[in-house]
Amino acid sequence: MFVCICNQVTDKQIRRSVAEGHCTLEALRAELNVGACCGKCKTCARKVLHSALLENACQQTAPSALKPSLSAA
Numbered sequence: 001m002f003v004c005i006c007n008q009v010t011d012k013q014i015r016r017s018v019a020e021g022h023c024t025l026e027a028l029r030a031e032l033n034v035g036a037c038c039g040k041c042k043t044c045a046r047k048v049l050h051s052a053l054l055e056n057a058c059q060q061t062a063p064s065a066l067k068p069s070l071s072a073a
Helices: 011-019 025-032 042-066
Strands: 002-004
Touching: 002 042, 011 025, 011 042, 025 042
Parallel strands: none
Antiparallel strands: none
16 A cells, blocks of 8 residues: 555555664655655554564564574473
8 A cells, every 4th residue: 555645655665664674764764755745644654664663573583482492402
């Protein structure tokens, strides 16, 4: 879905940028130009950003939680 109509930025682009390490709205603006024109998309962009940050945090912690501990062996 389009988040920023002015600059044709989609939620997928925001999620990809977050996965690459852009973790603030300011970083996304520098990378994708989201929210740089009229600013009406900032609320939606912030929601997508937070959702992507949570998804990335879960993906980073889930595999390690499944690995057996070496100290238990």
